[in-house]
Amino acid sequence: MRERELPLHEKSIVFVGFMGVGKTTIGKLVAEKLNRDFIDVDEVIEKEFGMTPREIFEAYGEKTFREREKALSISLSKQPSQVISLGGGAFLNEEIRQACLENSHVIFLDLSWEAWKERLSLILDSRPVLQNKSLEEIEELFYSRQKAYSLSHIKVSTDHLNEEEAANHIMESLKLS
Ligand code: S3P
Numbered sequence: 001m002r003e004r005e006l007p008l009h010e011k012s013i014v015f016v017g018f019m020g021v022g023k024t025t026i027g028k029l030v031a032e033k034l035n036r037d038f039i040d041v042d043e044v045i046e047k048e049f050g051m052t053p054r055e056i057f058e059a060y061g062e063k064t065f066r067e068r069e070k071a072l073s074i075s076l077s078k079q080p081s082q083v084i085s086l087g088g089g090a091f092l093n094e095e096i097r098q099a100c101l102e103n104s105h106v107i108f109l110d111l112s113w114e115a116w117k118e119r120l121s122l123i124l125d126s127r128p129v130l131q132n133k134s135l136e137e138i139e140e141l142f143y144s145r146q147k148a149y150s151l152s153h154i155k156v157s158t159d160h161l162n163e164e165e166a167a168n169h170i171m172e173s174l175k176l177s
Contacts, residue, residue: 006103012082013174014100016149017109018116018142019088019130020123022163026109029167031083040085041072053087057128066093074099089129092148101151105177107170108152113142115159153177 013030015023024040031038042053045068049056056065066089073090076082077100084104090096091106100106120138124130130138149155154173158166 006078006080010080012077012079012084012104014077014104014106015083015085015109016091016100016106016152017088018111018145018149019127020116020119021088021109021111022158022166023085023088023109025163026158026166026170027083027085029163030170033167033171034083036081036083038083038085039076041069041076041090042085042087044072045069052126054126054128054131062128069093070096077103088145091152092145097148097151101153105154105174106152107173108149108155109166110149110155110157112157112159113139116142 013027013034013036015027017023027040028038045056045065046052048068051059053065069087069090070093073084073086073093073096076084077096086096086100091100117135120130120135129141133141154170154177156166156169156173161169
């Protein structure tokens with residue numbers, strides 16, 4: 001049976017984009033402004049396993065992480081009135097992408113490679129998919145994901161915006177969309 005579609009103003013907002021672009025920080029600001037709850041999918045998984053994503057990858061393998069990520073991302077995207085930050089790899093999965101695009105407003109936080117590179121040292125240790133990769137390989141991964149992210153409903157280029165400005169910009173885009 002087809003599920004009831006949520007009215008537009010009740011749909012959740014889902015943030016997508018590469019690791020370290022600010023999905024959690026900006027997502028929290030938008031949630032505050034809208035007076036909505038904020039959910040970080042990685043954080044939910046982390047609590048469930050009592051382990052960080054890197055530890056889960058190492059102990060159980062990426063497949064286990066991706067399965068939990070898929071089930072959670074799909075079910076959360078159908079909840080009304082949330083602000084959700086997906087893990088950077090989630091939107092690459094077609095089922096997750098489809099569920100999010102159908103049930104929520106998807107916002108892509110788009111940071112250029114040049115700007116992103118500056119953040120690499122801050123996030124390197126905690127991100128399992130960046131381990132044992134050269135800068136060239138990371139760059140390749142970065143560009144290979146952009147096509148999927150760009151299927152989002154709204155794209156916000158954040159190179160020249162601080163977090164507060166990005167959140168305000170998103171508020172305006174949501175009003176217009
Ligand atoms: C991943 C991104 C991470 C986390 C996991 C895998 C990825 O989330 O889900 O380490 O494949 O890009 P963030 O985008 O929040 O760093």
